[in-house]
Amino acid sequence: MYAFEYHRPTSIREAANLANQSEDIKFLAGGHTLLPTMKLRLASPANLIDLGQIAELRGIERSGDAIVIGAMTKHAEVANSAVVREAIPALANLAELIGDPHVRNRGTIGGSIANNDPSADYPAACLALNATIATDKRRIAADDFFQGIFTTALGEGEIITQISFPIPLRAAYAKFRHPASRYALVGVFVAQHTGGVRLAVTGAGSNGVFRIAAMEEALSRNFVAESLDGISAPMDEMNSDIHADAAYRAHLVGVMARRAVQAAARG
Amino acid sequence: MTATGIGAPVRRKEDQRFVTGQGRYVDDFNRPGQSYAYFLRSPHAHAVIRSIDTGPARTMPGVVAVLTGDDLAADKIGGLICGWMIHSKDGSPMKAGPHPALAQGKVRYVGDHVAVVIAESLAQAKDAAEAITVDYEVLPAVVDTAQASKAPVQVHDISPDNTVFNWHLGNKDETEAAFARAKHVTKIDLVNNRLIPNAIEPRAAVGEYDPGTDSYTLYTTSQNPHVARLVLSAFIGVAPEHKLRVIAPDVGGGFGSKIFIYAEETICVWAAKKVKRPVKWTADRTEAFLSDAHGRDHVTHAEMATDESGKILGLRVHTTANLGAYLSTFASSIPTYLYAPLLSGQYDIPAIYCEVDGVYTNTAPVDAYRGAGRPEATFVVERLVEKTARELGQDSAAFRRKNFVTHFPHQTPVIMAYDTGDYAASLDKALELADYKNFQQRKQESARRGKLRGIGFSSYIEACGIAPSQAVGSLGAGVGLWESAEVRVNPTGSVEVLTGSHSHGQGHETTFAQLVSDRLGISIDQVSIVHGDTDKVQFGMGTYGSRSGAVGMSAIAKALDKVIAKGKKVAAHVLEASEGDIEFKDGKFGVAGTDRTLGFGEVALQAYIAHKFSGQDLEPGLKEGAFYDPTNFTFPAGVHICEVEIDPGTGVTKIERWTAVDDFGVIINPMIVEGQVHGGIAQGVGQALLEGAVYDQSGQLITASFNDYCMPRAIDLPSFQVGMTVTPCPSNPLGIKGCGEAGAIAAPPAVINAITDALGHEDIAMPATPQAVWRAAQKTRMPTAAE
The missing domain is CATH 3.30.365.10 (Aldehyde oxidase/xanthine dehydrogenase, molybdopterin binding domain)
Structure with a gap:
């Protein structure tokens, strides 16, 4: 790790001001990606702005037909939230599948989606649930937010404040863990809304989280796993590595999609 | 038996300090005036070092010294050694290339040691290492075991075809004759995947020099501190034996990887005198992946001859063993004398002939890893026995029983004289514990759920308690045992x-x-x-x-x-x-x-x-x-039975049952023995399902972190059924055979035999990852519920 300046603001305004006034900044949320990267000397921000002391970035509440989660809310808090469990159990289940207890008690939802790791779980939930990501400057639809591997719509110094998840009729997340890292080798989140079905895939895509329109249309017509028969995931958009080549990943997308639909249908 | 005597399941005395954080490991030792070493390692698998510019690094804040292979040469410090001489078939000695502790003229694997920076802090040492400029002439690399001897790349000048030795054991003529009269010959091609040890405590060293007494102290993560002292003094020459104290305090796992005398520990002793300060080095996990000696890495073709009744007549084996870029301390003995003498397994095989080619590649050195040669031998024997039984249409258990050694002592064609054992007793007990007779029912039940169930045996034997000094000396060991x-x-x-x-x-x-x-x-x-x-x-x-x-x-x-x-x-x-x-x-x-x-x-x-x-x-x-000094090796043996269920949709293999019946002779503490069996099985399952070191063609280690190298977790394992049989060992006064490696030796073929049984074909390699099993399952005809 290289030397850096450490800042610990206590409000969003203070954090934003620090970001504006400083060169070469990184926001520190749970730190489970950033800190190891810094320790390996692969990242070396001059200024690290720790968002951990900003109370207004934390918390979970139901607001009308949506669940609103503060950006600095930890995975364990989402997993254990009675509010989330009651309204969107699939989201609580997803949070429970992230990493291990250490990760879940440090990692945050805002940190996860700001990083947009192609194998992270939350981006799939955001896309499938048609979430809105609020920042200190604006509100961004999930469809516009995720822009490819480790790339988002966030501007320089822009801070995610909360994520709003519309409550679906039913939803489920099926995750096939990477054998070593336990990230999603393939994760499929499916959600049935009054306006139709949204289905998002993480882990598999060479360009990060994505939706599969053909599957969504078929499931919107009939929300049963059999609706997916004959629909395959786009092979040329699949990631390929020593653990899973494109064909295997594409196959797993189909398997996980079916399992997600079955789980959602079971309730 | 007293309450705490032989046979009592006494709780481990040492665990109180281990589990309460009171253990004292090398990294816990901090000496007055201590400095920190950081090794600049080669980013290339194979390159000539044209020049190293350490000038700017020397002027960096906190830097005490920057040392290279030239400094080692100037101080006439010798290279690292391989302590077991192997001779090729033609009588020529193995071709041991130079192994300097810091590279001299050439680097031969990613992670090879180029220079060491010693500084007031580790961070300063790392900063300075980035300021060192190395002018590399990058050369093509060879990483593939099977292709090494044919590659247009030469790792060491002494070996134009990258071959360390062409060694053999057994009787070729008798074996050929056995195959000539065989009714059936079963053939198999196997890869024994390369493993990275990953002890929970990475290697570490603190070197210290006392000018008053002209003596040295080395705190190090060693399984054998006296051997380390002997090698450091007599061969490498960093300090006289009587002036060097080696301390290996609490050590957090070794699995073989901490037997060896490595560059880093050597440098810490040498540099402590040069800089007149204690020098500390603790590996980070990446360094452990790159530079700890790896294990296994064999490519084998083997054939088994049987007669019309299903009696084994002969076995012939050809193995290419990847020894990495340099010969580690005992590297040459592992795929030779710790491997081929075990090829008789538990079976009465009249004729055996084995050839082993040891090869250099641009990869980390390969040496002993839990089991060391014996897992590789057991994998060959037990996969081949299983395949033979299937080809002959015989029950796997019955085929083994028919060929078991039943009279002791039993002289095999490959050195070993088995002293005692009762292999059928272990098999009987294992079959019962595994509820073998109802397996078909369970298989059908799995099929009804769309799953593939299989059962796999491993009747392993190992040679432990290594061993009579006279015997190992005659086989090339540089030390007595x-x-x-x-x-x-x-x-x-x-x-x-x-x-x-x-x-x-x-x-x-x-x-x-x-x-x-x-x-x-x-x-x-x-x-x-x-x-x-x-x-x-x-x-x-x-x-x-x-x-x-x-x-x-x-x-x-x-x-x-x-x-x-x-x-x-x-x-x-x-x-x-x-x-x-x-x-x-x-x-x-x-x-x-x-x-x-x-x-x-x-x-x-x-x-x-x-x-x-x-x-x-x-x-x-x-x-x-x-x-x-014992009179013979000991021969622990047993039967492990693994039962798996495969989800053909995802390729996930779940181990449903594991039965282990081992004969370790007299047992001192059954609780500790069971723990050793559990840990060994976990490592063996790791090899079979999860672990595998992968280098790309340029020699970069792809699996250089736990994100890509998959270690076994508790969730990957079932609750084990462990049973024991006892035939006391006659060659030592306590009747002990040894239990530390059995699980790691027995497990891989048990798992793969179960998977191939489930798949209905033999085409699966280790590690049998979900991807590999899913692909293999494409070739499997799904059973219908009626079958």
């Missing part, structure tokens, strides 16, 4: 045992104390086990190859016999009886036929105050030493 012990009885009757064995997780502080408790009739709380410090303990050979029970404890037993003999003399004087009338029983010395007795503690006190005898007719004191 006996063990030493000293038993110091204190005036209060408490006992210190100084052992040449080294515990790095095995529980010696408990099991060795149990032996003392058993023999002397005192509580284990009265016994301390001292190991891991060359200034305290007499020369010893260390711990590996499941030898510490059979060899290390036998040395202690021998010393204890001497203590009891001396105690009888003391008691005779005190009790005014003839020495011949003194009996030692239940911790008391007594005069036969009387009720006059002395407790062990009383005799200890009398030995030291010496009031009741003159120093002329009996020496005061109660302290005895022994060196023990």
